[in-house]
Amino acid sequence: MLYQRSSALFADAQNYIPGGVNSPVRAFKSVGGTPIFISKAEGAYIYDEDGRDYVDYINSWGPMIIGHTHPEVLSATVEQMKKGFSFGTPTELETEIAKLITSVVPNVDMVRMVNSGTEACMSAIRLARGYTNRDKIVKFEGCYHGHSDSFLIKAGSGAATFGNPNSPGVTQGTAKDTLLAEYNNLESVKTLFEQNKGEIAAIIVEPIAGNMGCVVPKEGFLEGLRTLCTENGALLIFDEVMTGFRQAMGGAQERLNINADIVAFGKVIGGGFPVGAFAARKEIMSHLAPLGPVYQAGTLSGNPIAMRAGFTTLNIINNDRELFNRIDKTTEILDIEISKILAEKGIAHHTNRLGSMFSVFFTEDKDINNFNDVATKCNHETFNKFFHHLLSNQVYIAPSGYETWFISDAIKDAEINKTLEAVRSFEL
Numbered sequence: 001m002l003y004q005r006s007s008a009l010f011a012d013a014q015n016y017i018p019g020g021v022n023s024p025v026r027a028f029k030s031v032g033g034t035p036i037f038i039s040k041a042e043g044a045y046i047y048d049e050d051g052r053d054y055v056d057y058i059n060s061w062g063p064m065i066i067g068h069t070h071p072e073v074l075s076a077t078v079e080q081m082k083k084g085f086s087f088g089t090p091t092e093l094e095t096e097i098a099k100l101i102t103s104v105v106p107n108v109d110m111v112r113m114v115n116s117g118t119e120a121c122m123s124a125i126r127l128a129r130g131y132t133n134r135d136k137i138v139k140f141e142g143c144y145h146g147h148s149d150s151f152l153i154k155a156g157s158g159a160a161t162f163g164n165p166n167s168p169g170v171t172q173g174t175a176k177d178t179l180l181a182e183y184n185n186l187e188s189v190k191t192l193f194e195q196n197k198g199e200i201a202a203i204i205v206e207p208i209a210g211n212m213g214c215v216v217p218k219e220g221f222l223e224g225l226r227t228l229c230t231e232n233g234a235l236l237i238f239d240e241v242m243t244g245f246r247q248a249m250g251g252a253q254e255r256l257n258i259n260a261d262i263v264a265f266g267k268v269i270g271g272g273f274p275v276g277a278f279a280a281r282k283e284i285m286s287h288l289a290p291l292g293p294v295y296q297a298g299t300l301s302g303n304p305i306a307m308r309a310g311f312t313t314l315n316i317i318n319n320d321r322e323l324f325n326r327i328d329k330t331t332e333i334l335d336i337e338i339s340k341i342l343a344e345k346g347i348a349h350h351t352n353r354l355g356s357m358f359s360v361f362f363t364e365d366k367d368i369n370n371f372n373d374v375a376t377k378c379n380h381e382t383f384n385k386f387f388h389h390l391l392s393n394q395v396y397i398a399p400s401g402y403e404t405w406f407i408s409d410a411i412k413d414a415e416i417n418k419t420l421e422a423v424r425s426f427e428l
């Protein structure tokens with residue numbers, strides 16, 4: 001049996017962990033079947049408990065952009081570990097990583113490290129509210145900004161996959177301050193500003209969406225958000241948890257040439273360790289404790305091991321000027337070749353791609369621009385079949401049609417060929 005040990009481990013896990021997993025999408029609930037339990041990873045591959053290897057297109061949901069267990073990150077982190085695990089004091093390393101981040105990310109002078117993308121986004125909106133003295137925020141249907149209360153309103157990613165984008169447990173008081181707009185629809189945002197004059201603290205947006213599958217901003221959309229924020233005294237928050245250090249060293253701000261006021265990071269910034277961060281101009285960051293009254297803290301924030309892994313990863317990326325071109329090219333090849341194969345088979349599909357993020361949607365439609373398009377125009381049953389077919393051919397993509405592929409620099413010709421071979425044998 002293919003997934004024998006994984007099946008046994010999953011059965012056992014379900015007795016002790018809700019759904020057997022510590023993050024819902026991992027349970028394969030929407031695609032069905034047994035999640036594969038992983039024992040180790042290296043380069044482009046992860047290895048399951050039954051001893052099979054897989055070409056990895058999840059890459060821990062984005063962080064492992066230079067491949068798993070990169071030798072330089074490994075040795076730097078092990079060396080750091082020998083000096084102690086956590087101090088709860090300032091360290092020189094935190095200033096070093098902050099200097100690097102502020103030198104490569106546009107429009108930010110200061111950065112605060114946290115432990116996850118959720119914390120980064122949660123703290124970013126608190127800061128925006130404290131800075132503007134306003135309560136309401138605008139978010140887009142299908143965007144995911146972590147699991148803090150304000151964001152679980154028509155959220156993407158796992159929340160969309162499982163059909164509960166509005167989570168019970170979020171109070172109506174909190175929900176009423178989150179205003180919803182449609183991605184790529186500037187008019188929907190304009191209307192909210194007209195209806196809530198002087199009350200909106202910030203717009204938070206995934207500048208390139210990855211949590212409703214990959215949805216690319218239409219020309220003028222982000223520029224329009226920038227103008228609306230400036231005109232209305234609101235802040236523009238870019239959630240670059242996925243796009244940061246992936247779409248360019250300066251993230252989507254650099255790639256798309258749009259200035260945000262606050263930027264949230266996660267994933268790549270920790271090189272596989274639990275790290276998030278938020279950053280802004282000094283004038284905004286000065287509102288944060290201990291300089292200002294907006295409170296935010298963390299026992300393990302700036303943890304030396306996580307900082308070392310992140311700092312080493314960011315330096316590797318920053319010193320390799322060709323890295324983004326390489327992973328973008330790999331993604332382009334995969335997109336073009338997969339599309340060609342599916343077209344030859346007469347399987348209706350559409351792909352969205354920007355940089356090293358892309359998604360295959362099974363649809364007749366060629367315009368997938370927002371959450372509603374993904375939810376109503378795409379065949380998720382076909383996606384599930386496609387997912388299981390790839391998995392049984394040892395190619396591991398995200399187990400949901402509401403996710404993007406994450407391409408790493410460890411994916412080379414051999415892995416591309418293996419992937420295309422798997423797609424070639426896919427039948428509806």
Ligand code: PMP
Nearest residue numbers: 116117118144145146241242266
């Ligand atoms: N924002 C975005 C855009 C994300 O993709 C994610 C996680 N997928 C988050 C925030 C939350 O990050 P974390 O899971 O690290 O809390």
